[in-house]
Amino acid sequence: MRTIFHVDMDAFFVSVEELFRPELKGKPVVVGGQPDQRGVVSAASYAARKFGVHSAMPLRTAYKLCPQAIFVEGHPERYREYSGRVREVLGRYSPQVEMASIDEAYLDLTGSERLLGPPLKAAHNLHEDIRKATNLNCSIGVATSRLVAKICSDQAKPNGVLWILPGQEARFLAPLEVRKIPGVGKVTEKSLHTYNIRKIGDLAKLERSFLEAKFGKWGLALAGKALGHDAGGWFDRDVSDGDDPKSISHERTYGEDTRDQGLIEATLARLSEMVGSRLREHHLHARTVQLKLRYSDFSTFTRAHTLDEPTQLDIVLIEQSRKLFRDNWTGGPVRLLGVQASNLQKVEGQMSLLEQEKQERWRKALSAVDQIRGKFGAKSVGLASAMRGGFEERVHEAMPQKRDPKPKP
């Protein structure tokens, strides 16, 4: 029998903001940006939630519901730092800690009673230690599966601890809405409702064969989940230290849609560089490069290409994403661009000679671009990045000054 903890920070982003600006405490606060920006709510304080504001809601909508709310951009570095402090405390309780996101984690405390005491005692101590280390509140769920521990911490919010005794899982889950099951979103909920399945208990009563017939593999997983089992998918794994990522991506939504190809290709170059830099950070090479394109009507397309040789070079990512763009762009106004690297492999040993040479050529090209940027000033950034396209040809066109004997003042 396993003992799993799920630790979930309460209103994490908002609470960190309050640490730095105590005057925000108790007020309606929305993290995510200004209300006139394109974007959605990342986090809302409990005071803001009373007005119906919740995460993933467009900022403009949040403003309509609660114009007096204080809108803040947020500080990702601070969130990462506090997440790290929490991680450190968790490590004192178990060697098996898995950060599921920046503000939640699973711990496996199976067999640690002699060391840490009974589960509820350990949970309260952990809760207190996190508060001491961060001045932040969290909620903790304790159960025999990840799934139940997760639902538990949600039920315990805010600032609570909840332990479901072994054997009581199904009884605890039965009265809850099916939507409480992680993985059941709007679409699955709606389709369950058409069969009049509303509570997790309704789900638990059904024949597995019925669910399999209606929902396939997912139906079988649901049948298990209704009883509190980590049946299938992401939950059905041991609690382990973070594996290597399966994909790395960056995307950007423009403040205003654009058809300016120079701007678009400059954006692709920047996104590709960000992806490349994270690949190198993780010592990973990618074989597949994917472009994501969203038009003003929100229609969204992805186009991928798999390389013969895995890469972590910016130039390769840039060339591939640009080719995918040129081959597929309708010419319509673009709202969002994204570059994703997947099919990732751990780098073994040194870069090949060929790759080192390519990297070096690229470094030189970039420093040339930086010089041009210097000459043309800040406004040339887009132009310079766009030139990374057919770089060599266009550098000639763009560099008549090189023949100018007198340097600019």
Place this chain on the structure above:
DNA sequence: TCTGGGGTCCTAGGACCC
């Protein structure tokens, strides 16, 4: 309600190979 950015997992079809 005019809809971010970073991820994971699953499905389904086609190419290709044996």
Place this chain on the structure above:
DNA sequence: TCTGGGGTCCTAGGACCC
């Protein structure tokens, strides 16, 4: 030259999570 079945890889899209 009227044709099966399975395995694997690749691509595109979608549901979902924080």
